[in-house]
Each structure stands twice: as structure tokens, then as C-alpha cells.
Amino acid sequence: QETISLTVASSHPTVIPWVGMIKTHFMARTDEILAEGGNYQIEWNEAFGGTLYKANATLDSVEQGITDVGWVFSMLEPAKLPMSQASSYAPFTTADASLQLDVMEELFETNEAFRNEWEQYNLKVLGFTGTDSYDVYTKEPITGFADLDGMKLSAPGVLGNWLRGTGANAVDGSLTSFYTDIQTGVSDGVLSLALGVLPAKIYEVAPHVTNVDMGVAFSGAVAINRDSWDGLPEEVQTAMIEAGKYYTESHGKDLNERHQAALDKMVEAGAGQATPVEITPMSEADREAWANAMPNIAKEWADGLEGQGAPARDFMKAYIDGVRERGGAPVRAWDDEL
Amino acid sequence: MTPLEIGYTAIAGLIVLIYLGMPIGIAMLGVSFFGVSMIRNDSVALRMLGAAGNDSLREYLYAVVPLFVLMGLLVTVSNVGKDTFDVFQKLLRRVTAGLGIATVFANAVFASITGISIASATVFSRVAVPEMTRHGYTKKFATGVVAGSSVLGMMIPPSLLMIVYAVLAEQSVGRMFLAGVGPGLLLAVVFSVTILLLALRRKDFVYERTTDMATFEDFPVSRLIVKSVPILALMLVVLGGLYGGFLNPTEAGAAGAAGALVIALMRRALPKRTLWNLMVETGQITVSVLFLILAATFFSRMLALSGVPRELASVLVDGSIGPYGFLLIYLALIVALGCLIDSISIMLIVLPIALPVAEAAGFDLIWFGVLTVVAVEMGLLTPPFGLSVYTIKSAIDDGTLSVGDIFRGAFPFVLAMVVAMAILIAFPAISIWLARL
């Protein structure tokens, strides 16, 4: 039996579900398959939680072989992975993480431009990751879409686009700053994920949860450095490909379950607060009003990339079609207006 | 050599190079480059060196460093630090070793407008040390008191270390700040008791001459109030801004620096030449701190590749030592590392290993963070590498005062911190109560 030594790393700690699942699902499944064959064993050197590189270098570090296997956080690489940002420019398309990952997995096989966008960086993609669905958490209750007008909402980076046309102002920040930002009035609330809000206890200061279900977003991939990959025996490669598929599938299911569980847990944990946590679904009419109030950011995005020669329009269409084919019902047909 | 052996070799090499007197940051870069070249290859090592230079400092939060330093130096030239010291000096005049205790409490108050200990160390080595030597205290004791009480700068909010911990442990920065208040006050009290004990039992350590002939500068109570206004105003901007809902920590640094600039201009304390020197000084202190962070980042990345932290973790987790056994080993390890490397580097290296263990042990992570910061801050005072001590040495620039003297002067305060630590372990409420309110 041959022992192969591989470093696996991430910018984020294993308490983040999809990072933890690299260990519990991807690595464990690879080990399991290899154990059946009995020819190879992997000795994993784990460097999770930003010990090897930070969130600003997830792609570079895999590309340059600083780590062998790593989670690439594509949301923070808009310049190098522009096409991968598509779902962030098409909110209200689907809130089903499993479904979205399924679409992305298929597009990676069928859409050459999307695959090249990743593979030009000296890496091999093994599994895909996404977020759970975005909702609005506020200090004061909101009765509907119209209430957003004039509010200050923490919505860093690309999320600021999702507030355009609503009359709400986007405030910068991060998951670690939201709590104090809301507590101290820097913002009136946050546009965020249940999976982020629960551990950061943001529901303590923003107990009014408006279930907008703005949708899930593609966030990146688990990838292996191409040189490391080429040096692996075929049996190990096959095992990793299978483990990667298993990882993507498990991660999608896990996201959907966790999203609901996180909301339930907030209600439970926040029941004893001065203002108990209260979840109100946003009406379909208001969701439509929100989606339609926005400028067509999908078109802006696609136009910008087409200008640089990337087939972004086709990709956006393929993405939204992929969602529809699997029974998803986008609130706004961004692709009709491209 | 196996990666593990390479990792341990690099650590040993680092200790030797630091001992010989190589700039610590350069030594860290050197052994890390060697380590990565051996574990992987030269080209990966070169890229990681480039990444350390280009990306390890690329955090908005780190912008607080130059801003807090600038604020610290501005309040120094505009005598805000001196005024704070004067107020406590007047209040504590009749107390035994009153100047020492005044330094501690002036530091505690000054801490609430600065987030880095080196600012406190700079300010009070220029304000309190001359005054204490004039009144017959030994330079060793005077600088020791300043070094010891400078740790309050990062215990009492705002605090760069608390911010770094909050980021690593995913705790709220605001809560970590609140958690530092009780322990900071406790430390101030324990330091004061230490000074009293020294003054009573070890007179030769404290006093150059026992009869104090020098006069105290006297001023009426109305001056006392006037002297208190600027620092209270800055406290309002920095802490009021943080908790009143206007500022995040980096912004508090910027607003504080701007406020300190206004005070300095109003007091006409800034001729062009002074302003320029002060900006240059800010730049050099900033570089010396941040370059260490940069180099330490590369060092901890090399260690991560070597697998040393993982091995240490498995020793800690699998051993039958129990949660408190783990806690003691952890704190001892931090104190030991504190002899060699700077505070933030220690946290960068140790916390990723320790936090999961602490969580599994069922510790309150806010309490754990406070203990971590106290232990890490001991490193500011322990040889051979004690950042506060070096800061004082370079701020005073006195040829007759050796770094060794300052370390010896600060040692009683290291022991005092051990006592404070024991109290904090025994009574978690001191750390947690305010933060969980």
C-alpha cells in the first residue's frame, strides 16, 4: 500500500458547514473508496481556518500549489472568475441550494467558457459550493417592500446591488461587524443568510426576520492544484472525482436542511428576548415588487462581460433555464431582458 | 527530513537567529522560506513570500494600527497624556509610591482612547519616566511600571488584540471590548498592590534615593478639570462612537486620530517640524509592528504546512489532561511563545489549534479570549523579545538604560499578571458579566 501526502486547506474554519464537509464528506469518502481498493492511502495535512492563506487568496493558493486541495471562494474573485458571479446578479431565481448546485455542476460539464474560466488557473474542480437563501433581518418590524425605502441595511459587496431601486441604503460591513453595527445604529438591519445570522447571534439585535427568500448564490468550488492532480495515480483520481460529486450533493441537501433548522433555532433561542424573534414571510406581491423595482443587474453584468469578450449572456440564460428545467420558478425573468 | 522535523528545525533556527540579534521579522521570513522550500519547493516558497508581502496585511481592521499610533503620538505632543498623568499625580500625591500608582491609573484611563500597548508605552515613557526619576525612583522601576501598565492599553477597550481574537474566534468585536473592562480594572488594582508591596519591601528596587527633595508641580482644582477635558472628549469620540452607534473599530481609530489632531492644533502643539517628525515616527512604528505581523503570517503558514500545530493539537486533545489541564498548558505555551514573538503572531499561530479544543472543553469563548489576551500580553514584558520594553527603550533613547534593566523592572508586573490570571480563571464573571449583559 502506497501513502500519498496531500495538504488540504481553506480560508475559513471547519465550523463553516461546507468547509467542515470537506473533511467529513470529501476527504472521508475519498479515504473510504481508497480503502476498498487497498492500494493507496492519503495522509492529509489539514490547514483549515486560514492558517495557510486568507480569504483574499483562495484561488491563487490552489493555482500556485501553496495547498494541494482547497476551497476556492469565487464570490471574492470577481475579476478572475467573472462568469461564476452570474447567480449573484440574478436574485429571486431559486432558493433551493440543491437545485442550484445541480445546475452549476451540469453547466461546468456543458459550458466550455465556464469550465475554462476555472481550468485556466492550473486546477481541477472536484466539487461545488453555494450559500443558503438570503433574507432580511431588522431591528424594527417591516410590513412590506415599501418599508425598505430610506432604511440603512448592512449589505456588503455585491449584495449592495440587490438593494438598488428599493430606496434602502447599503451599509458596508462583515458578519463579525453586523451585530455591533445594528446594535449601535450604524445600520437598521442586515440582508444576510440564516446560516450566518445564527452563529453571529444577529437575531438578538435584529429579531424581526422577513422571509424574503431572495435566493441562493453560487459561492465557489473545492479544487485541486493541476500539478498535484497530474501526479496522482488514476485510482486516486477516480476516487476523488466520485468523492467530489458526493460532496456537492451532500452539501446541497445539507444547506437546505440547515437553512430551515437555523431559522427554527433562532425562534427557539430568541423566544426569551425582550423582543422575541419573529419570522414573517414576505408576500409574493412584495417579492415581485422588489424584483421589478431593481434595475436589470443581470443585463448590466452580462453587458460588461460581453464587452470583454466573455459569452456571459448565453451563460446567464443557461443558468436560469437550468433552474426552470428543474422546476424552479424565478420571480423575474432576467433572461428575457438581456 | 519529514515536514514535522523541518518545522521543528525552523523553530529552533528562529530562536537562535533572534537570540543573535537578527531583526525578528527578517529571521521569521528566512526560516519560513527555508521551511517551505524544504517541505514543498523553491517556487512555492517564493510565491508564499510574495503573498505574505502583498496580502497578509490586506485587512481593513489593520488600518487601526497607524491610526491608533498617530492618535497616541498626537496626544503625546499635545500633552494629553501628561495632563492625565498630572491629574492622577495630584490625586495620589500622599500615597506611598504614588507616582507609580498614578502611572498605572493614568494608563488605565489613557487605554480607553488607544488600542495598542506601544502607544501607551511611548506616551508614558516620555511623561512618567522623567517625572519619576526626578523624584528619586530608579529608572529600572520607572520604566518597569510604564512597561507593566502599558498592557492595559490592549486590555481596556478599544484593543487591537481583542479585535484580532474576535475575528479568529468569530465573536463580536463589541462584546470582546466589553469583556476587557473588568479584567483591565482588575489588572490596574493588582499592579497598584504590586507597587505598594515593592515600595514597602524592596526599597532599593524602587528608589534611587529615599528622600524626595524634588518639588511637585502644583495647580488648583480648576486646572485639574481643564486638564481632564481633552481626554474625556477623546473618550467620548472613541468609546462614545463605538457604543453610541456611529463607528466601527477602524473608524474609531480614524475619528480618534482626527480628534487628537484638533486638540493638538488648538493647543498650538504642532509646529510644522513637529508634525512632520510625528508623521515619520508614526510611519516607522507602524512598519515595525505590521512588518512583524507580515513575517509572522508567513511563519505560521510554514508551520501549518509542516503539520507541527496539528501534532501539538493531537497531543493536547488526546492526552488525559482534562479541560483545565489543557487550559494551563495552553496559557503556559502562550507565555513561552511570548518570550520570542509578538502578540498578534502568537494568536495567529496558536488560536486556530486551540479554539476547537476550547470549544470542545465547553469554555466560554469570551472568557477564553480574555485569558488569551492576558497571557499574550505577558509576552510584551518578557525577554528576549518584549515589544513594550523595546518601545520604551526607543522612546527614551537613553544610553545609560539597558533593555535588560527595563526587563528586570517589568518582571514584578509579569508576576502580578500571573496572579491576575489566576483570579480571572477562578472568577469567570469578571470577564463575562459585562459582555453578556
Added chain:
Amino acid sequence: MTHPDSNPNGADGHHSLPSRIWGGVVNTLAALGTALIAGLMLIICADIVARNGMGASLPLVSELGALLLVMIVCLQFAATVRADRLARAGLFIDPLRINRPRVSAGLETVFSLGGAVLIGMMARATLDVMITDFSRGEFIGTPGLGTLPTWPFRLFILVGLTVAALEFLVRALRNIRAAAGQTEVTR
């Protein structure tokens, strides 16, 4: 404040034209870094006013602040090396400088060469980073909300690191001469 250049014993060559020009280069970069600290303060204060006064964050501030910080450190690196302000332990070398000055100068030469090589390699790696950022159009910010290219920042980082590496080399040369007994040993 210490002025390393105002060394009354530095009789030979310290104040020659090339050395004065070099000093000017180091100080100019430091001055730029210094101005950027003030700039950083103003940008952040403007953001505070914008958010609390007009209810919206200025775009790019946090990402720009982070990148400016790296630039500030690199631009002032050489001046800090020149002023011998990098943290170090004097436990061994301080007594050595008094007892065996030429040996200590020899050791300083080795340290300075080490610094020159390591920071030089860091600069070399930064050149790659800059070229990559330029060719891939790397930017900060969010498309649709405001972006800035990163390569100009990398250029300043590259210049700062290169000058710092050369400053280490200058220190090494000075210490070689001290070790050879041609000049007096200084820190």
C-alpha cells in the same frame, strides 16, 4: 527622534553625492507613505460623515483602506530599516558590539545581507503579482457599484520593497567596511 545620517564620525563617503541621492529616494518614499496615512484618516472620516450624515457608505472604502495599508508599510519600509527601527533582541549583539566591535559588524553584515536577499525575493514575487493583476484586470470593489484596478497599488508595493532591499544592501556594505576596520562600528 533619531537621525541615523547625522553621524559625526561618518567621515568617509557617508555624505558623498550618491549616498545623499539615495537618502533622498528613501525619504521621498517615506514621505509619500506618511502622506498616505493622513489620506487614510481623511478617507475613513469622510466615510463616517457620509454614512452618518447621508445614510450611505462611500464605495470601496474598506477594500481601498486595506490595500493602502499594505502600500503604506512597503513605502516606509526602507526608511524604517535605515533608522534601524525593526524589532530585534539586543541580548547577544549589544554587549558584542562593545567588546568585539568588528565581530558584531560582521554579524550585522550577515543579517543585512539576509534582509536584502529575502526582501529582494519578496520584491521579485511582487513583480509576478503585479504582472498577473495587470494582465487579468484584477480589481477591488463590486462591478456595478464602483471598482479600482489593483496593479497601480502593486507597483508602489514593488517599488517600496525594492528600495528596502537595496537599503539592506547599503547597510551590509557599511558593515563590511566596519568589519574590515575601515570605519567605526555603529548600529
